[in-house]
Amino acid sequence: MCGIAGIVSLSKRPVPTDRLKPMCDIQEHRGPDDAGYAFFRCGPNGTGEGGYWTGFADAKFRSINEHLPVLGGDYSQDQLSGGAYQVALGHRRLAIQDLSHYGHQPMSNSDRRFWIVFNGEIYNFPELRSELERLGYVFRTRCDTEVILKSWEQWGEESLIRFNGMFAFALYDRLANRLTLARDRFGVKPLYYSLNDDHLLFASEVKGILASGMIKPQLHAETLIEYFTFQNTFGAQTMFDGVHILEAGGAITLEPGTGRPAKFWSFHNQFAELDPTLSDDNDLSERVADAFAESVRR
DSSP, rough: OOOOEEEEEESOOOOOOGGGGHHTTTTGOOOOOEEEEEHHHHHOOOOOOOOOOEEEOOOOGGGTOTTTTTBTTTBOOHHHHHTTSSSSEEEOOOSSOSSSSGOOSEETTTTTTEEEEEEEETTTTTHHHHHHHHTTTOSSOOHHHHHHHHHHHGGGGGGGOOOOEEEEEEEEEEETTEEEEEEOTOOOOEEEEEEEEEEEEEEEHHHHHHHTTOOOOOOOOHHHHHHHHSOOOSSBBOOOTTTTEOOEEEEEEOOSSSSOOEEEEEEEOOOOOOOOOGGGGHHHHHHHHHHHHHHHHO
16 A cells, blocks of 8 residues: 645645645555655646746655655755645555556656655556557556556546546646546555635545644544444544545546636446346356456456
């Protein structure tokens, strides 16, 4: 697993850049192998075109990422705070698919239009990669993270229905100035958020959001009662007031710095209905066995 975190300004107020690293540090157990941060400033008139970005590694992992300045080291926090950024993305990495520094996140596509912080695994990424290579895309890593970026470059939001896996990610389109949060169909990977008039905070764990210091930890009494009654909670509200979990198969779309409200939508809210024409004559047992074998292979 990995840990992701971010702060997005919904108004003209810049994000407090010094709050991102603590959100990632408290999730170190999710990603002990690397850490990275990226900050983005919207272009003129709230558009992404012409927007400025800068990326950093963590001083602890300088030997892995010599190509990036170190947050709080080569580039002081005072200098960063003067940038008036609207988007801040952070990542704690557990290296699995590609152990080299090329798997560092936040990761961008080749022209640096799309940027992502991602937690999870796309099981069918080899098939998607092959399809994209046939379309002319060139890959520089062995990561499924890059497959998400190239898929978004080719198919946009429709990529979500192509992904077979467990995932939670934030993907920022600099040109369109659009940030998308998404969570897999079954909600295997967690993604928590807190939304007010000025900012959206998100993280893989509630304590990642609380570590920002931007919201006060307060108990949500009704959710606590629900938990004591059913030993579970069923909606988006967590036991922390103002902190929600993105529902399975759900997504949020934002336009940072524009003052426009966040859009909540679902890319998956139901499974296919049973085909009434199917019967034992259709070799159902073999089809189930084939589907099971394919799932294990992936």
